[in-house]
Amino acid sequence: MRSTTPRLGGRTSGRLVRVGFAASTILAAIAATLFAAAPEKLGLAAESSSSEGPIVGLAGKCIDVAEGNSANGTAVQLFDCNSTDAQLVSRRADGTLRVFGKCLDARDFGTADGTAVHLWDCHGGPNQQWVVNEAHDIVNPAADKCLDVRDSNGSNGARLQIWTCTGAANQKWTTAKPGARLASRVPGSAGFVVSEAQFSQMFPNRNSFYTYSGLVTALSAHPGFAATGSDTVRKQEAAAFLANAGHETGGLQHIVEQNTANYPHYCDPNQSYGCPAGQDAYYGRGPIQLSWNYNYKAAGDALGIDLLNNPGLVQNDAAVAWKTALWYWNTQSGPGTTTPHDSMVNQAGFGQTIRSINGALECDGKNPAQVQSRVHSYQHFAHILGVAPGAGLSC
Known part of the structure; x- marks a missing residue:
């Protein structure tokens, strides 16, 4: 094996601009209006409870929270599908996507290309609302932008962000039942594909x-x-x-x-x-x-x-x-x-x-x-x- 520059995933702390009660109420109302306008795109509107499982994207890898951490600001990334709780995304009828009970959140209510997506306490704001459409895009309506794998990087640890929708592979997502994309392999068992x-x-x-x-x-x-x-x-x-x-x-x-x-x-x-x-x-x-x-x-x-x-x-x-x-x-x-x-x-x-x-x-x-x-x-x-x-x- 020859020389290489190490590429290891990491976690970036996030920030959230705090808003007062009145402002947060207005934001929630905006979000409700956005979803009322196009409920058929969500694909979950008829559900009274959440649907939970991995969401698979570029390179056959799953949406994942870094290091299995549930803290506010934890990076949301791409990682090998492994059926851990860090990849069990709850797709809610209220338009939120949740892991460990917290929401996938566009940092600081950002709407610009490149705004990082991280984990944060659910608060009903429009930066935590997502529409899954028939083209397999996951769209944040407030920004009118798609959930995107930064730099089309299919490596473990690649960060997720919002970006203008392009139809490219790094913005396409599919859902699966927990473990559906994985072999039923238990470490130390004969589940490995090579006997x-x-x-x-x-x-x-x-x-x-x-x-x-x-x-x-x-x-x-x-x-x-x-x-x-x-x-x-x-x-x-x-x-x-x-x-x-x-x-x-x-x-x-x-x-x-x-x-x-x-x-x-x-x-x-x-x-x-x-x-x-x-x-x-x-x-x-x-x-x-x-x-x-x-x-x-x-x-x-x-x-x-x-x-x-x-x-x-x-x-x-x-x-x-x-x-x-x-x-x-x-x-x-x-x-x-x-x-x-x-x-x-x-x-x-x-x-x-x-x-x-x-x-x-x-x-x-x-x-x-x-x-x-x-x-x-x-x-x-x-x-x-x-x-x-x-x-x-x-x-």
């Missing part, structure tokens, strides 16, 4: 360190992995991940990078935290060969493990090793333009996963033999799982 027998068939000569149980345990860190979209898409993603992991490690035989001469090169001294474990401590380890001090720092922060000071955990704990590989796969684009997870879920093709992992050295004709080796493994693994590999195999 232990299939895993052994893929890697008959693997190092005993790379256990199937370690992989399945690691799935809990990224519940959307191989669990988003159709059964075919889920299996294609699993095959793609394992094919790249197999290529990086010689068929899951190597735990650490074999070229020891490279070891001192993976310390970026420009990082404020430096290399506390040593100049030569951040060499490639694990299924995707995690390398560089900044990747160990970012992966550790995301996983709640101090990998910057203890990089050896990646070569000593199978679950940690698999978690770092899944962290990269689900959250990092590397030299590519999208994460490998998003490439498979959006059916951009296996070739784009190669670009995100090692595209700077392999893609665009730089090393076609390496690219073909990855493609061959992916086709073989897809065959084992009983799915077609799809288009876009090369980069």
